[in-house]
Amino acid sequence: MEIIVFYLFAAIAVIAALGVVGLRNPVYAALCLAVVFVSFAGLYVLLSAPFIAVAQVMIYAGAILILFVFVIMLLSPPVDQGEGALKWQKPLALGFVGALAVQLVLVLALAVLPSARGSLTPEVIAQRGDVQVVGAALFSDYLLPFEMTSLLLLVAIVGVIVLAKKR
Amino acid sequence: MTLEPWLITVIEALIKVLVVIVVLLTGFAYLTLVERYVVAKIQSRVGPNRVGAAGGIAWLQPIADAVKMIMKEDFWPAQADKVTYTLAPGIAVATALLAWAVIPLNPAITVFGYTINFYIADVNVALLFLLAVGSLGIYGIVLGGWGSNNKYSMLGALRSTAQMISYEISLGLALVGVLMISGSLSLVKIVEQQSFWWFVFFQPVGFVIYFIAAVAEVNRLPFDLPEAETELVAGYQTEYSSLKFALFYMAEYINMITVSAIASTMFLGGYQGPFGILPGAHWLILKILFFIFVMMWMRGTLPRFRYDQLMRFGWKVLLPLALANIFVTAVVLVLIGK
Numbered sequence: 001m002e003i004i005v006f007y008l009f010a011a012i013a014v015i016a017a018l019g020v021v022g023l024r025n026p027v028y029a030a031l032c033l034a035v036v037f038v039s040f041a042g043l044y045v046l047l048s049a050p051f052i053a054v055a056q057v058m059i060y061a062g063a064i065l066i067l068f069v070f071v072i073m074l075l076s077p078p079v080d081q082g083e084g085a086l087k088w089q090k091p092l093a094l095g096f097v098g099a100l101a102v103q104l105v106l107v108l109a110l111a112v113l114p115s116a117r118g119s120l121t122p123e124v125i126a127q128r129g130d131v132q133v134v135g136a137a138l139f140s141d142y143l144l145p146f147e148m149t150s151l152l153l154l155v156a157i158v159g160v161i162v163l164a165k166k167r
Numbered sequence: 168m169t170l171e172p173w174l175i176t177v178i179e180a181l182i183k184v185l186v187v188i189v190v191l192l193t194g195f196a197y198l199t200l201v202e203r204y205v206v207a208k209i210q211s212r213v214g215p216n217r218v219g220a221a222g223g224i225a226w227l228q229p230i231a232d233a234v235k236m237i238m239k240e241d242f243w244p245a246q247a248d249k250v251t252y253t254l255a256p257g258i259a260v261a262t263a264l265l266a267w268a269v270i271p272l273n274p275a276i277t278v279f280g281y282t283i284n285f286y287i288a289d290v291n292v293a294l295l296f297l298l299a300v301g302s303l304g305i306y307g308i309v310l311g312g313w314g315s316n317n318k319y320s321m322l323g324a325l326r327s328t329a330q331m332i333s334y335e336i337s338l339g340l341a342l343v344g345v346l347m348i349s350g351s352l353s354l355v356k357i358v359e360q361q362s363f364w365w366f367v368f369f370q371p372v373g374f375v376i377y378f379i380a381a382v383a384e385v386n387r388l389p390f391d392l393p394e395a396e397t398e399l400v401a402g403y404q405t406e407y408s409s410l411k412f413a414l415f416y417m418a419e420y421i422n423m424i425t426v427s428a429i430a431s432t433m434f435l436g437g438y439q440g441p442f443g444i445l446p447g448a449h450w451l452i453l454k455i456l457f458f459i460f461v462m463m464w465m466r467g468t469l470p471r472f473r474y475d476q477l478m479r480f481g482w483k484v485l486l487p488l489a490l491a492n493i494f495v496t497a498v499v500l501v502l503i504g505k
Contacts, residue, residue, distance in 0.1 A: 001173055027251065027313065034306070054295040062302025063332065066309065070328060073313045073321070131291060131352055
């Protein structure tokens with residue numbers, strides 16, 4: 001049952017990701033990205049991390065991507081016909097794809113990725129609740145990075161106001 | 168014949184989903200009728216009194232409206248973007264319906280040793296799920312506005328995006344107060360905790376902020392700037408006709424029912440009766456009808472905001488108030504040592 005759901009979400013995510021790269025119309029590409037985010041949320045639920053799943057939908061699909069779509073619609077760029085492509089773009093891309101493929105095969109063949117379980121096993125999460133685990137970690141071990149993030153956001157807000165007030 | 172346990176779970180969930188959808192769609196049809204009567208009374212008119220009228224109520228009016236909608240020509244603007252234009256109403260309705268997956272409707276009952284829970288899913292992130300689904304609802308409006316390739320539609324879509332993102336923040340923060348008291352994100356647990364004292368007694372400010380923000384979220388008067396007919400024709404739905412228009416209309420009404428249900432669940436105890444009297448789905452329905460009546464009442468009496476007033480109200484009044492509410496709640500909770 002779980003494996004069926006996994007392949008379902010994984011397939012949707014891969015197809016939508018191909019759409020993000022392949023579709024010429026930027027609005028469609030952005031929408032495909034939304035589909036990718038939502039299917040990732042499904043995968044996170046399967047990994048017993050519902051909080052991350054919901055945050056993914058709420059923040060990426062619901063807020064950030066909406067702003068992307070907003071900007072794309074306002075600028076309404078012409079549908080990409082491939083005229084602006086640089087000459088050396090294709091060989092370079094092929095080279096990178098080749099390197100990535102080699103890397104993927106090597107990692108899978110050598111099993112370099114560690115498979116050790118951390119202290120947060122599904123049992124622990126089920127016992128304490130996903131949100132509690134995330135919240136406790138955020139406000140104890142990761143308090144400094146967390147506060148730094150809020151400072152970063154403040155800087156961004158101040159920057160926006162400065163830029164907007166100039167005119 | 169014995170069925171696999173997971174198959175029973177799936178079948179049970181499917182039946183529940185089907186029942187919820189059928190009830191919501193029927194509810195939508197008759198709410199349009201209720202709205203016409205309420206607004207007619209406010210404006211000293213009679214309201215519909217011809218189609219299948221019995222006892223002063225036109226019982227068959229919604230069915231006649233539906234048939235009329237289906238028979239209308241499905242109009243396509245020549246320059247419309249076919250894909251997004253078609254997709255938009257569907258997204259609007261789907262996101263409106265999705266929220267019902269986590270709203271508890273009735274206390275659990277046991278029939279022949281089999282316990283039936285009256286909710287589709289009890290997850291510990293239900294509250295965040297509601298907010299996430301609500302934030303996806305914007306796509307329907309934005310795509311509808313852009314796909315129509317019409318400047319009024321586009322303006323309406325832009326307005327509604329800015330409005331919904333602004334008010335979503337206050338909406339979420341208003342619910343945080345409840346969350347701090349209940350200590351759980353599961354709506355089932357939140358309702359169970361309100362068996363005697365409803366959370367509205369502890370969170371009156373949060374309740375008011377939530378309701379105002381919710382009315383703005385569903386784009387109802389006095390916050391219906393996305394479809395302000397005096398300036399934007401009909402906003403994002405200008406070009407829509409026939410069933411696609413009906414779907415947008417349906418999404419608006421189902422969203423009304425949904426935000427009312429969330430308000431009832433979070434602040435008025437959901438299916439719990441006042442002070443523990445006779446808990447059951449009838450209380451939830453009564454509370455939802457009450458909120459919807461208030462929304463119709465507001466539509467009939469209040470004029471529309473100007474756009475800058477709307478933004479100023481959202482960011483400079485509701486948001487600081489919601490933050491102050493969280494702060495006070497936190498201080499009180501620490502003081503009483505909870």
